[in-house]
Amino acid sequence: MAKLKFDKEETKNLLNMLKSSDSENHTIAFQALNNAELKNYKGELLVLYKFSKLGKATWEKEAPKAYKTLSKDSIFSEEGLTSGKCLSLMTSNNSSKDSIELFLENFVVDMVGFLGQLGYPADKFDINIKLKN
16 A cells, blocks of 8 residues: 655545544544555644644544654643644744744634634635745
8 A cells, every 4th residue: 555645635635534424434534544654744743733612632542653653742731732832843844844834824724713703704715925935
């Protein structure tokens, strides 16, 4: 079986599967992570964990290899993985440009939701981020 390569589209697909209400999608995504070479994909893993909104126990049980990789940075603390801590870990680990773009794209989506909860719904909130090579 070929190892999963974390390009931007593949990471988006995995994230959509992990965010799905269908638990079978979670299972398939976690199987892909269990069969992936994770060594050079810390940024992608951080994005998947942060924005999947699936907890520590789920990751520990369903994706033990990814959980072990993420545990090295103590992201499973009481306060959880804040956006600031996530971005800081991504930059300190020299994460890929694609993973940082994905983080920022998903952060904007969360921010729009947060603004709506505060009583400031947005009809359109558009930020296009492309990092230089």
